[in-house]
Amino acid sequence: MFENPSPQAIGALLRRARTVAVVGLSPNENRPSHRVARAMQGFGWRIVPVRPAVSEVLGEPAYASLDDIPEALRREIDLVDVFLASERVGPVVDRAIALGLPAIWLQDGVIDEVAAQRAREAGLTVVMNRCVWRDWVPLATE
Template structure:
């Protein structure tokens, strides 16, 4: 299993990041992905919803795209809300993005060693099995 970056490195990542692509973001306000993305948006991050089922719809005021490769602007963090076994294709898609992100963040309960190895080989920081919203609060980002 991949070792997560230190608390200090994760705090620095969150403080230096502006845009988060949320893979698997739901348009349903009662879903964890929606609640976490809304909290990160309220903390000042730009959220880009990535979900082929709702592509073209507006979620949290942002237009959803079907895939990471449709994003033209730089993304700092790719935040994943998918089952662990569905993460490798997300890593492969992340490799094809126009702008390489700083981090590949698998939410709490999500791990995929193959995807992590692929992202590490690309020089992208890998965080697994941690909630970005909880980390943001616990690490006291911006305090």
Template sequence: MLTKNSDEIIARVLQETRTIALIGASKNPMRPSHEVMAYLQSRGYRVIPVNPGLAGQVLLGETVRADLSEIEEPVDMVDIFRRSDAVPPVVDEAIAKGARTVWMQLGVRHDAAAAKAEAAGLTVIMERCPAIEIPRLGLPRV
């Protein structure tokens, strides 16, 4: 049995994912969410920024959405750059959207929301960053 955050699960998620909704996207290039979005795009992922305060603006070539429900196309992964206490409603949206994975960034953890996502069939990764995991695991571009 694979444990949560195992290298095998992380590698599988990153290799199967094509479209990522990045919750908490920032237009400030010094913010981690901006850097990670740019990195993931450089690796071949489609990254759709989500931030209600920036909705309608263009960030790194993508229109910012206010929430997941505004994204018309399927989303494979929901990458969360928010405080841990903001995770439960994002998980509810990810489940409703039909996402396959909820990924909580470094320092973001919510066990009850993770359990709810897993019960709904989603893979959950907590307290990790895909921009760190991709080179650490030596994964190719998608």
């Protein structure tokens, strides 16, 4: 059974993250993905939107998939934050592994234990079924 990293490890991940690919980032400001990414952007994180069929979200160019992010920018990604239905997570995790991305965060309600375990076995830091913003706010105010 999958277990998230310790609170200390999650804090360390969030403290070192500066560039975050947000998979499923909605251009609709009423969606949780938009609100969370906008808040994180306000804390100084660079947001890399990953969403097909849009050209820009939050003032940043959007990419259809992790593979479409230019290699130079992809090398800067510290974390892949996923706002997708649980059944759509597996292929995103597989691409993150193949691209050598260091960490993946599955937001509240996004649960795929098999994919999470696969990512962990490949050496990625994995956080599942948690909100990056909710975990970041207490750290930002320390």
